Amino acid sequence: MKRKVSLVFLFAWVLSFGVKSQTAQEVIPGPGWQEGWEASYEVMSYEGDDLFFLINGGADLYMEYGFVDVAAVELSHPEKGNLYIELYRMDSDSAAFGIFSLRRGDISIEIYPAPWAAYGDDVLHVWNGNFYMMVSGGQMKTATLETFTTLVAYLSEKVPAENELPGVARKLSRPKGGHYAYLMGPLALNNIYSFGPENVFQIREAIVLFGENQKELIFYYESEALTEEVFAGVLSYMENARRFSDFQGDMNSFLALDRRGNRLSGKFDERMIHVTVEQPKE
Amino acid sequence: MAMLCAGLAASAQKPDIVSVKGSDAFLSTLHAVETLGGMERFVQPGNTVGILVNSGFREKGAYVDPDVVIAAVKMAFDAGASDIVFLQHILPEYWERSKLEPEYREMIARTRTIEINQFPSEFHEDFFMKIEQPEGALAAGEMEVVKEIFEVDVFINIPIAKNHTLTTLTNSMKNLMGLKTRASNVKFHLDGPARNDPDYLAQSIADLNLLRPADLIISDVTYSLITNGPSGPGETVAPGKVVAGTDPVAIDAYCAGLIGFFAEDILTIEKGSLLAIGEKDLQKLNIVELER
Numbered sequence: 001m002k003r004k005v006s007l008v009f010l011f012a013w014v015l016s017f018g019v020k021s022q023t024a025q026e027v028i029p030g031p032g033w034q035e036g037w038e039a040s041y042e043v044m045s046y047e048g049d050d051l052f053f054l055i056n057g058g059a060d061l062y063m064e065y066g067f068v069d070v071a072a073v074e075l076s077h078p079e080k081g082n083l084y085i086e087l088y089r090m091d092s093d094s095a096a097f098g099i100f101s102l103r104r105g106d107i108s109i110e111i112y113p114a115p116w117a118a119y120g121d122d123v124l125h126v127w128n129g130n131f132y133m134m135v136s137g138g139q140m141k142t143a144t145l146e147t148f149t150t151l152v153a154y155l156s157e158k159v160p161a162e163n164e165l166p167g168v169a170r171k172l173s174r175p176k177g178g179h180y181a182y183l184m185g186p187l188a189l190n191n192i193y194s195f196g197p198e199n200v201f202q203i204r205e206a207i208v209l210f211g212e213n214q215k216e217l218i219f220y221y222e223s224e225a226l227t228e229e230v231f232a233g234v235l236s237y238m239e240n241a242r243r244f245s246d247f248q249g250d251m252n253s254f255l256a257l258d259r260r261g262n263r264l265s266g267k268f269d270e271r272m273i274h275v276t277v278e279q280p281k282e
Numbered sequence: 283m284a285m286l287c288a289g290l291a292a293s294a295q296k297p298d299i300v301s302v303k304g305s306d307a308f309l310s311t312l313h314a315v316e317t318l319g320g321m322e323r324f325v326q327p328g329n330t331v332g333i334l335v336n337s338g339f340r341e342k343g344a345y346v347d348p349d350v351v352i353a354a355v356k357m358a359f360d361a362g363a364s365d366i367v368f369l370q371h372i373l374p375e376y377w378e379r380s381k382l383e384p385e386y387r388e389m390i391a392r393t394r395t396i397e398i399n400q401f402p403s404e405f406h407e408d409f410f411m412k413i414e415q416p417e418g419a420l421a422a423g424e425m426e427v428v429k430e431i432f433e434v435d436v437f438i439n440i441p442i443a444k445n446h447t448l449t450t451l452t453n454s455m456k457n458l459m460g461l462k463t464r465a466s467n468v469k470f471h472l473d474g475p476a477r478n479d480p481d482y483l484a485q486s487i488a489d490l491n492l493l494r495p496a497d498l499i500i501s502d503v504t505y506s507l508i509t510n511g512p513s514g515p516g517e518t519v520a521p522g523k524v525v526a527g528t529d530p531v532a533i534d535a536y537c538a539g540l541i542g543f544f545a546e547d548i549l550t551i552e553k554g555s556l557l558a559i560g561e562k563d564l565q566k567l568n569i570v571e572l573e574r
Binding site for chain 2: 049052053054055056057058059060061063064102105187190191192193194196197242243259260
């Protein structure tokens, strides 16, 4: 019995390892994934630095998150039209979630827990395990949503995943469908709000919560001492950087205005720094 | 039309930068270039004209409004240009985004485009040439650049001012990367002391600007992506302005402010200034701001 259990465990481990190690090219819905679909051209695949040859601007952001490989294909159906699919394999669930959270913009999540899918008018974003899939249906003639749903089911079946959220996202009290993004480095932060070229927040992990007229950035650190040290640097930067004005601050909090008239308020709390960027009232 | 002179220099001086605010990008472009001295200042009868347009994106605010380009092409032909070539390929559907396309279809058909120079462009000796490190360059090594940039009489650069992940702003200086092969551009990202090093990329872009300065720059700042660039989707602003000039550093410094960026944050502006490519101090420039 013990031997049988061990074998089952071993088989499950091998299977899970095999699933994790599937490349994007092996997983992407290719020609014939459903009857009637043909590829307009051979599946393209890129790994590592070659991502720059697929993405025109922004490849560096994927690399910051931990890009492994990508496959892309255009599929054509005589009645339904054309679909363009990009499937990215990242080095962790967190990385794939991070890219998904940035790329989906404010499109809400329709299906969860796994996979998470966000449908727009003619675009689909999916997070499934360590994969992020973007589907463009701009050249679809009919039944975009139906086809998108089928694609989500396909990916889910091909790569069974539990979608492990980053720890900091699990702590959020907001519902899963809320509009927020998970940031893993300075480029991602620069995509959301530019504090200038210096990595003054020493960002490794952050969450940005998007409100109607504000963004709330929450930076997470390994220790309280590090948080305090970073916050001291932030205070000094905010006070002296010419891009900010009307600075007021003490050891635990600050207020300032930026060039667009946004009001920034910041504070630190144990291992977190909170910064709220509030748009000026009309 | 109201006129506001924002520069400190006397208004009788030739403007360094002209900025026109209005709801019609085509008309704003015509007025911006006319105020700068007219297209005749740049294009002589019989000249060949090369135009570089940031057109290869899908989200509004990430690509130049085609009305701006149509206005530039019209003015160049009216000034007597014998041949207009787009130095980076423009897809036919780009023109279809303009309501003016039917009216100017015939005119657009008279232009040429370097079809091979489209993302991800590869080196081909008939269309690209290898350039040794430009004199004065501090970072960029050999570059693969579209040949015709050195053959045209007049070079018009038409960027859009918007956000870029690594450089914060992409506008006139960074747009010149559209003249190069993809492999050559990737070197700007990866050949620095660290991968995707913003400082190295900015220096390489400044170096690239030493190669062939644009004779005229027309920057689209009508509707701009300010986060999640360069492709978006992201937040946008609508300054409603078309900006014309000849100094890429000055244009970038001015346009950065129009979309709420701080010029001191933009490393390409600093590096361009240090290489004496242009003037970053807007107080030293004669800037004419018009409102239609």
